Amino acid sequence: MxxxxxxxxxxxxxxxxxxxxxxxxxxxxxxxxxxxxxxxxxxxxxxxxxxxxxxxxxxxxxxxxxxxxxxxxxxxxxxxxxxxxxxxxxxxxxxxxxxxxxxxxxxxxxxxxxxxxxxxxxxxxxxxxxxxxxxxxxxxxxxxxxxxxxxxxxxxxGAEPEASVPVLDREAAYPPPAGAVTLALLPGPRADWLGEGATTTLYEAEWRMSASADRVGARLEGPELARRPGELPSEATVAGSMQLPPSGRPTILLADRPVTGGYPVVAIVAPESLDLLAQVRPGQAVRFRHG
Structure with missing residues (x-):
């Protein structure tokens, strides 16, 4: 060591x-x-x-x-x-x-x-x-x-660091959840683009991780969220930004994310929930709570 x-x-x-x-x-x-x-x-x-x-x-x-x-x-x-x-x-x-x-x-x-x-x-x-x-x-x-x-x-x-390998034999570890994963959600800068009843649906519905999710974005399958029609100028994003395209089904932008491309960011997954989100499997259930 x-x-x-x-x-x-x-x-x-x-x-x-x-x-x-x-x-x-x-x-x-x-x-x-x-x-x-x-x-x-x-x-x-x-x-x-x-x-x-x-x-x-x-x-x-x-x-x-x-x-x-x-x-x-x-x-x-x-x-x-x-x-x-x-x-x-x-x-x-x-x-x-x-x-x-x-x-x-x-x-x-x-x-x-x-x-x-x-x-x-x-x-x-x-x-x-x-x-x-x-x-x-x-x-x-x-x-x-x-x-x-x-x-x-x-x-x-690379060359070994100055710090030694910790004496602790094993770190306390818990496996990622196998059932529904609950993520904390914050209001986004364009939350006013959500239509009537959409905020309630967002928090009450059970969503599923799409098989097309990747490091750019985690696409969710579930009910269609009502939203204001139209597009916005492209804007910068942070990890966890929830875009709402015209389809009404949200995409959460991740580490390799681009700018918005005109879709409103209606919510943001809280930073403390991003590691949980990274471990959600295709088809696994996702729910949201107020962060």
Whole structure:
């Protein structure tokens, strides 16, 4: 657990549905048209990093749905947070939210997610991919940053940080909810665009996460919300902005979000609910409460 350089790499043999290098993103560049990007479940990334003694924002892997297989080059500490599913190191099952040490050549396998949808893998030293605009984060809309991970990719691991691996064997961990997820909702800057009865419907209805949800936006299926006709000039957005297009079915903009494109932002998912939202599976129920 001493601080020392740890040259090595993670050699990806099977990336699963989608594997992205992500850190905490690029805040403060919205005036240049650059989204924040970064891990959708920011709390999971920070926790996984703390488990191995990294700074909260060290770059790790965001793995959608699991199905991941990789081999360590060198001896390294790692931890997995976020979604829950079976994780094995050289065939031995690893408990969630636990720091584990992989020997040189060890094989890490992450099964399909059983709760939640996004695993976060942190390796002590962080993934030492080239930074773009100050971050090791891939923007799926603008398509810049470390590219999506494919089979055969060798991900370099950085030098070990000064902090040691915490003595605590295991962090208290709770799996993402399997049933309906309740998110705190704040009024948006264009809440007056909601039509008669729409606010009541928004809070009383049970919504479902669409299968087309991604890092740009989480589209919800449910009743049609009445709204004022027309469009607005494009406006900047924050993570959690709920747009209401003419269809009347809301979309919640996430880390790789664009500007509004003319649709009103009628509400905003509160920051404390964004990590919960990041783990909602397609078809899972979503409800809202006043934040």
């Amino acid at each position: 001493n601080s020392a350089p740890a040259p090595g790499a993670l050699v990806v043999e099977r990336p699963g549905a989608l594997a992205l290098v992500e850190d905490l993103g690029r805040p403060g560049l919205a005036h240049l048209g650059v989204a924040t990007s970064g891990a959708l479940d920011r709390g999971a990334l920070a926790l996984a990093n703390r488990l191995v003694g990294n700074p909260d924002g060290a770059a790790g892997l965001e793995l959608v749905a699991g199905g991941f297989l990789a081999r360590f080059r060198g001896t390294h500490w790692f931890a997995i947070a976020g979604a829950w599913g079976e994780v094995r190191l050289d065939g031995r099952r690893i408990a969630p939210y636990t720091a584990a040490r992989a020997a040189d050549g060890a094989v890490l396998e992450i099964g399909l997610a059983e709760r939640g949808i996004r695993f976060v893998l942190a390796v002590r030293g962080g993934l030492d991919e080239p930074a773009v605009l100050g971050a090791r984060a891939y923007d799926t809309l603008a398509r810049f940053g470390p590219p999506p991970v494919e089979a055969g990719r060798v991900l370099p691991i």
